[in-house]
Amino acid sequence: xxxxxxxxxxxxxxxxxxxxxxxxxxxxxxxxxxxxxxxxxxxxxxxxxxxxxxxxxxxxxxxxxxxxxxxxxxxxxxxxxxxxxxxxxxxxxxxxxxxxxxxxxxxxxxxxxxxxxxxxxxxxxxxxxxxxxxxxxxxxxxxxxxxxxxxxxxxxxxxxxxxxxxxxxxxxxxxxxxxxxxxxxxxxxxxxxxxxxxxxxxxxxxxxxxxxxxxxxxxxxxxxxxxxxxxxxxxxxxxxxxxxxxxxxxxxxxxxxxxxxxxxxxxxxxxxxxxxxxxxxxxxxxxxxxxxxxxxxxxxxxxxxxxxxxxxxxxxxxxxxxxxxxxxxxxxxxxxxxxxxxxxxxxxxxxxxxxxxxxxxxxxxxxxxxxxxxxxxxxxxxxxxxxxxxxxxxxxxxxxxxxxxxxxxxxxxxxxxxxxxxxxxxxxxxxxxxxxxxxxxxxxxxxxxxxxxxxxxxxxxxxxxxxxxxxxxxxxxxxxxxxxx
Numbered sequence: 288x289x290x291x292x293x294x295x296x297x298x299x300x301x302x303x304x305x306x307x308x309x310x311x312x313x314x315x316x317x318x319x320x321x322x323x324x325x326x327x328x329x330x331x332x333x334x335x336x337x338x339x340x341x342x343x344x345x346x347x348x349x350x351x352x353x354x355x356x357x358x359x360x361x362x363x364x365x366x367x368x369x370x371x372x373x374x375x376x377x378x379x380x381x382x383x384x385x386x387x388x389x390x391x392x393x394x395x396x397x398x399x400x401x402x403x404x405x406x407x408x409x410x411x412x413x414x415x416x417x418x419x420x421x422x423x424x425x426x427x428x429x430x431x432x433x434x435x436x437x438x439x440x441x442x443x444x445x446x447x448x449x450x451x452x453x454x455x456x457x458x459x460x461x462x463x464x465x466x467x468x469x470x471x472x473x474x475x476x477x478x479x480x481x482x483x484x485x486x487x488x489x490x491x492x493x494x495x496x497x498x499x500x501x502x503x504x505x506x507x508x509x510x511x512x513x514x515x516x517x518x519x520x521x522x523x524x525x526x527x528x529x530x531x532x533x534x535x536x537x538x539x540x541x542x543x544x545x546x547x548x549x550x551x552x553x554x555x556x557x558x559x560x561x562x563x564x565x566x567x568x569x570x571x572x573x574x575x576x577x578x579x580x581x582x583x584x585x586x587x588x589x590x591x592x593x594x595x596x597x598x599x600x601x602x603x604x605x606x607x608x609x610x611x612x613x614x615x616x617x618x619x620x621x622x623x624x625x626x627x628x629x630x631x632x633x634x635x636x637x638x639x640x641x642x643x644x645x646x647x648x649x650x651x652x653x654x655x656x657x658x659x660x661x662x663x664x665x666x667x668x669x670x671x672x673x674x675x676x677x678x679x680x681x682x683x684x685x686x687x688x689x690x691x692x693x694x695x696x697x698x699x700x701x702x703x704x705x706x707x708x709x710x711x712x713x714x715x716x717x718x719x720x721x722x723x724x725x726x727x728x729x730x731x732x733x734x735x736x737x738x739x740x741x742x743x744x745x746x747x748x749x750x751x752x753x754x755x756x757x758x759x760x761x762x763x764x765x766x767x768x769x770x771x772x
C-alpha cells in the first residue's frame with residue numbers, strides 16, 4: 288500500500304497576471320511533489336486561484352463587467368502555468384488539482400467551515416473601526432504602517448473602515464498555537480520564520496474580522512443565514528486546503544489526504560506567514576480539524592539592488608517571456624539553484640542569461656554532447672545503467688526543502704565529470720587502448736544517467752531527453768541548451 292503526501296501552493300489573486308514570484312513558489316512545490324512521488328508516495332498537488340475580495344470587485348467595476356466574468360477571463364493564464372512551467376499535471380502517481388474559490392464545492396465547504404466555527408462559539412458580531420490595506424486584503428496596526436501607508440503597497444491609500452462585521456476569536460487560540468510551535472519545532476520552515484510567528488503570537492492575539500457588508504463589497508462567499516454579509520476573502524480562501532481534498536462532502540478522500548498524511552505541506556511567501564501559520568491553524572482548531580503538516584516560507588524575488596518589482600518601475604519579468612526564449616526547464620533550474628530558499632532573491636534577465644550560459648549551455652548541455660559522442664563513436668551498444676548509488680543522500684536535501692543544495696549536488700557531479708574528461712582524455716585513450724577507453728567512456732555514461740535521474744524532479748524534460756539518448760546510444764541532434772549571446 289502506498290503512502291500519501293499532500294502539498295499545496297497558496298492561491299494567487301487573479302487581479303493581475305502571474306508574476307515571477309509565484310512561478311518560483313509553484314515550481315518549488317512541483318519539485319517537492321515529484322520527489323515525494325519518486326520516494327514511492329501517491330501525491331496530491333494542489334494549486335489554483337483566489338477569486339473573491341475587494342481588489343477583484345474593483346477591477347471588475349472598472350471594466351464594466353461582472354466579477355464572475357472578470358475572474359473567468361483572468362483565471363485562464365493561471366491555468367496555463369501547468370503546461371508553461373512543466374508542472375506535473377499528467378505524472379502517474381501525482382494528482383494535480385486546480386481549485387478556484389468560485390467553484391461550487393468550495394463555496395459549500397467555506398460555508399460549512401464557517402458554521403463549524405460558529406457552532407464552537409468562535410464567531411461573533413461587533414462594530415469596529417480599522418485601518419485596512421486593500422492590496423494585502425488585511426487589517427493593519429499603526430506599527431505595521433510606514434508614514435501611514437502599507438510598506439508592501441505604498442502606492443495605495445490605507446482605508447479607514449468602520450462597520451458591523453463578524454469576528455473570529457483568534458485571541459482564544461494563543462496557547463493552542465504556542466503549544467503547536469513548541470511541540471513541533473519544524474512546523475514552520477525555516478526556523479527563523481517559526482521564531483518570528485512565535486513572537487507574534489506571544490505578544491497577544493486580536494480577534495480578526497471575517498466578513499464584509501455586501502452593500503459595500505458584494506463579491507464574496509455568502510455568510511450562512513445572513514444575506515447582508517459576505518465572507519472576508521482570507522477566511523474563504525484558506526478553506527481551500529481542506530475543500531480541495533473533499534471536506535466535508537467526501538470524507539473518505541479527506542481521511543486519505545489530510546488525516547492519514549498528517550495534514551498538508553503549504554508553500555507560501557513571507558507575506559503569508561501570519562495567515563498560513565497562525566490564522567489558518569487557529570481556524571482549523573476551531574473547526575475540530577488537525578493542523579497542517581508543515582509551512583514552508585519563501586522570500587521575495589526582487590529586481591537588481593533588492594528593489595521591489597513593479598509595473599510602474601518597469602522592472603517586472605513575466606514567466607512566459609523567459610520560458611518562450613529559454614524553455615521551462617531553464618526557468619525551473621534557476622528557481623531551484625540560483626535563488627536561495629527562504630531568503631529574498633534577485634531576478635533579472637541579465638543574471639538569468641549568465642546562469643543559463645554558464646551552467647546549462649556550457650555546463651550540462653556541453654557535457655551531454657561530449658559523453659554521448661564518445662559513446663556513439665566507440666561503443667557498439669547502449670551502456671547498461673542503474674539508479675545512482677548515492678540517490679538517498681541526494682534525496683535527503685529535499686527533507687528540509689533545500690532544493691538548492693540538491694541541485695548543487697548534481698552540478699558538483701557535472702563539474703567532476705568535466706574534470707575527469709579533461710584529466711583522462713578518454714577520447715584519446717580509446718584510440719591507443721580500446722578496452723580501457725571503452726570502459727572509461729561507459730563509466731561516464733553510467734554517471735551521466737545518474738545525473739539524468741537526479742534531474743528528474745527539477746528539470747523533468749531535460750532528464751527524459753538525456754535518458755533517451757543513453758538508452759538509444761545517440762548524440763543530441765541539436766544542443767540541449769543553445770547558448771544565448
